[in-house]
Amino acid sequence: MISPFQGGVYGLFEEYYLSNPDLSRLNLGFWLVLMQTTSQMTYSANFCLTSIFGFLFTLLTVIANAQSGYLTLSGKVINQETGEPIPFAGISVVGRSIGTVSNVVGAFLLKVPNEFERDSLKVSSVGYQSFTQPIILAKNQNLVIRLKTAAITLDEVRVQTRRKTAVDILREAIAAIPRNYDTTSVQMTAFYREDARFDNEPMTFNEAVLSVYKAAYNQSDLKDQMKLLKGRKKNYKLTKYNLPPIINLSNGARNSLMADFIKQPIHKNSILNERNFKNYDFRLSTLMADRTTYVIEIRPGKPKRKSYATGKFYIDAETMAFVRSELQISQAGLDKENRNDWLMKKIASIVYKQNFKLSDFKEVITYTKHGSTWHLNNVERRYEARINSPSRKIVDKIWKVATSFTVTDVVAKGLQPFAEGDIADNRNSMNTLIGEQNDPNFWENYNIQKAVSADSVLEQTPVSSALKNRVGNRLNGFTRADTLRGKLTPLRSNYDVTFYDLAVKVDLENKAISGKNRMRFKVLNPLDKLQIDLYANMAIHRISYAGKPLAYTREFDAVFVQFPEKLKPGSEQELDIEYSGTPQVPDWSVPMMGGFLWDKDQEGHPWVQVVCQGSGASLWWPNKDHLSDEPDSMRISVTVPDGLMNISNGRLLRKTALPDHWTNYEWYVSYPINNYNVTLNIGKYAHRRETYGPDSLTLDYYCMPYNQEKFRWVFDGVKPMLATLEKHYGPYPFPRDGFTLMESLYPMEHQSAVSFGKLPAERADSLTLGDSLRIMQLAWHEVSHEWWGNNVSCRDLADMWIHEAFATYSEGFYLESAVPEDGELGYIASLPPQVIGKEPIIGVRDVNHIHYDIGDLYSKGSLMLYTFRHMLNNDKLWAEILKGIQQRFRLQTVTTTDIVGYINEKTGTDYTWFFDQYLKYTTIPTLEVQLIEKTQDLVVKYRWRADVPNFRMPIRVTKTENHSDFITPTTIWQTMTLPNLTADDFEVDETRFYVKVVEVEPDHPVSGRRP
């Protein structure tokens, strides 16, 4: 199954807190207010007076508002497919200049003057289809706006070498700046918020409405200005740490205003400055929504000592305008920032006995279109620094500041700069510029970015409510229900299932099923009670044994069946379970929360499928729902309305017409099968068959009739696909059952009935290369599960990486064949951004641990395999290992220990330390290097830092100019001298090896800086 949360495939994840292309120019607004005490006092005193006047002014404007009047629209913007909130989506009135953006949890508040009531509300965000609705219909206070994700074409530049490169597009966009952005000055209204926290406790909270004078984009010498219209703050007491006002963000609104990178693309440190292109690697992809958008991904180039940021630029394809940037500071950028103002920081550390170090910086900037030009719309910045102060017992505490700068109105053009009141040059913190205020109507009719709660901004997207309430996981603890579902207790291990005979009738009208399962099992230990599983929402009518009903009890999704006598070990027994119910439907907001999909095809015919990987087969039929026990064979009999077909696993034995317009399809699986692989697919399918190989393996292809000709090429790709997979993994594991590939509602690796999801019928005639790559990549992923998941299956979901890491790894074979030059390498390079790094790959055992962000099983899991292969540096041996696992564990269930043990045995080396590091920890190994240039030579010191003791992976680095070779770092520093090499020449192969590389500065002791 493709994880619904796997970013690379569906692009559901967008990193949104990133940093500036021109880091050093801005100095990040990171400012030590050494003279803070005095200046703060002065400003506070001034503001006592201003607040009084401010209050009078407020009263007057409230009265004025009551007369003019406005509507307040509020709601939430979410991803239609996943239900995840979409932060910083633009909310505006069509054709008007007012607007705001959604906050970090997708919520927004927009005040619209009454006279705009007949206008329309528009919600848009890069990567999604825009949404428009008349304001009249949007008056509802709790709008939920669901945006559809844009289609993403994969890494197009790599494929379409003859078309524009990422750099071509960047150059074009830079050249188009004078056309796209205002060449006259404009006045804007903006809302600014700043939330500072120390050690997770709120420290200060400021908000302000500003009037902004924005000088023409083509006149970078003219300064932008801002005036404070109104502002309020709240200061918190951090008595716990006795923290002096030593660190402070300087004027954060000013920093946000200066983050507008369009103004100075030629600045010497800007990523957009041509001379800095060499420091980065640019990659191009395309987002297809109502507007086509180019996405330029920026990664550290070679050399990366001067690549200060990673992230993305988004460029509107029609106008070539920059519409969004998402940047994050890199290690090189952090080092540079931490070196800046080193003296001041040193003084600070002496005076205040406190040391701090910038540890992260992220930024998102968006632009919107008003008329024919684009304007700055929103600047989100997140700063993070690490603070140490031994005298205050502060060790590595985190100081965090989140700032938002949202343009809420673009007022007038061609205005003169402000003659007075400009605070854009004032470097004092916003906190010193504004007063305390608690009036709930403080903002009058000014638009703001909605606060997440009364006075705080959450740092992370909260765990979805479904995850929190319904699902036991590492975060929330596990329940007895999880143990009943996941643990192999004697009530389950005392018997071994040999055969399931499942018969169900599908009632499409009522979205319900009814049926019976006969379970044949072998008694392993004497038993008079056993556990089977069926979701609690499904009714059991009767459980019978030898024709007589048995007593049973139910607890959560477990069913305990009592026999009248003790069953003898070695005997074979049969149990019948009759049941019915309305099976659950998938909840896409929870990973692997499967169920029945009830849908219609393009021609209006019913189309039904069940997917239950993770949730388990017991959501729709009673069985021993534990991965350790697969039946040796199985019959699946499905009754559907006449005119529709059912496709299940294995071979179709017969089709029988039944009275009252029903048809029965009887399928037979002659191999062991995972419970979650058992499936039904009901629809009006077209069928084609061919045979493959010397043993004439039957290949059955099913798809919607309207797709049969248009997507014939997908099925024509099956033979080469099987040939490649067989070459790497050995013969197709289920020849007796034949091989079936079908179009379906959702992709899933159903054994011998593999489905790859819905074909894009509506775009059949205008498929991009990216579309076709994506379809085939998905097909390869699912088909490779026939080896990884179906032939060799995990015994507990904790080890499900064995399915997903290898299936994701297999996608690389396809890209290698489709994109001959470095296709696989390009694919490997696309994986790291998908890694979440929040939970270890190996899950918790005995609790069916699955409903959490499992993306790393795919991305990080496959990166681990690539890293291992490149470390092994012996593709022949690696190929033997892959085939060997398939043979040794053929039709068996395994654990991680089995797989790692086998690899150790085949290589004659104990690699447990390698797999432990990648599978059991969220951090990846870090190679620390120190580069010292000595006349002609480069002295390199290096060591590993890892969680596993004695980590010792060999890795490739530059040894002579343009040539790399292995070194074998350990956790102890080693030194080598590379003749005729400069620091800029030295590279660690971070593509083939999934590791982190940290350069330790030569001017500081390698053991780490002293405070």
Ligand SMILES: [Zn+2]
């Ligand atoms: Zn999969």
